[in-house]
């Protein structure tokens with residue numbers, strides 16, 4: 001049976017960044033990344049908006065704030081060093097009603113507190129200069145925001161792991177964990193058993209389940225939220241130059257539907273946030289009995305539902321009604337019409353939800369005797385991946401394993 005010092009479960013951007021940082025810190029460690037799919041970055045990492053976030057949304061002092069600002073800097077440096085296509089196109093956040101001014105002011109305050117470089121308040125004229133078709137009474141210009149293909153970044157992390165002597169095992173689903181008397185553990189996977197001292201759980205949409213397999217008792221459960229996109233048809237791409245975001249509703253960890261120029265030149269519109277009936281369900285019709293049963297029997301889900309049912313219904317409605325989706329987009333870009341859009345892809349967010357119904361806002365990483373579990377790594381975890389990886393590598397160096 002192959003024996004490793006460290007086994008990382010999950011070949012998404014967080015697991016791969018973690019593997020890379022461990023090997024950088026401790027060259028010669030025997031490390032493998034175990035991924036159930038035939039390629040890396042098949043889930044959240046490969047289906048996201050591709051934005052290198054700057055760090056203005058997050059509560060000062062939070063893990064998100066700390067790792068996003070520095071993580072963005074390192075992500076850009078990494079892309080330059082490894083010649084990964086990216087662009088620092090900047091973005092605007094626009095308030096379309098006076099009621100949003102206080103939330104916009106709070107974003108500016110957070111940007112300053114978090115040390116996001118160059119964020120300035122702008123008026124309607126400057127908004128029009130930057131984005132001639134955008135609507136806004138007031139806004140923020142965030143010059144450092146960029147775009148990249150995170151699947152390409154993840155593939156590069158995997159390549160560097162291999163160069164450093166690590167292994168990325170594809171097509172290997174973790175199905176069970178047997179604890180050894182000596183503190184080691186045997187991972188049962190669909191591609192055979194492996195023995196490891198330390199397990200690092202970066203399983204994204206399945207991170208709570210992997211934690212349970214490892215004997216941990218996570219205090220939150222993953223509830224999947226699908227984000228659906230439309231794409232601007234080629235003849236209408238000129239309507240958006242860079243990134244146009246609304247002022248987000250501070251009660252939710254999602255940013256609201258926005259326009260994102262992608263690194264391949266396309267423009268995505270979205271994503272919304274609807275409850276998914278399957279953890280890796282990318283279509284409206286996707287359904288898993290197990291996943292739905294676990295969501296609907298979780299008290300936290302109903303407590304969240306009681307608080308936010310109105311917003312949830314609105315999101316569902318927009319999911320089925322293109323006209324309603326377009327209406328939300330028109331707040332930012334009045335010129336947009338349904339006929340300018342074609343259906344785009346979708347991503348599913350792994351959102352941890354506490355039993356009291358609270359959406360866990362910050363990153364959550366917990367340590368047990370011989371494991372480290374990443375239990376909540378939503379946006380901006382792709383941006384921040386190198387910093388998160390480094391943080392876990394440091395934890396790993398002081399965990400028995």
Ligand SMILES: Cc1cc2nc3c(=O)[nH]c(=O)nc-3n(C[C@H](O)[C@H](O)[C@H](O)COP(=O)(O)OP(=O)(O)OC[C@H]3O[C@@H](n4cnc5c(N)ncnc54)[C@H](O)[C@@H]3O)c2cc1C
Nearest residue numbers: 010012013014036044045048049051174204347378381383
């Ligand atoms: C719609 C959407 C838009 C987003 N936009 C942005 C953005 O613009 N910028 C940004 O910074 N972040 C964004 N995010 C967030 C970002 O994509 C995630 O935070 C990040 O990708 C999380 O990476 P991960 O490695 O934790 O998870 P994942 O990429 O989901 O990887 C987890 C991996 O674990 C594997 N796995 C699960 N269970 C097992 C098992 N039992 N055995 C083996 N392997 C297993 C899965 O197959 C998967 O490959 C967005 C997310 C979504 C969904």
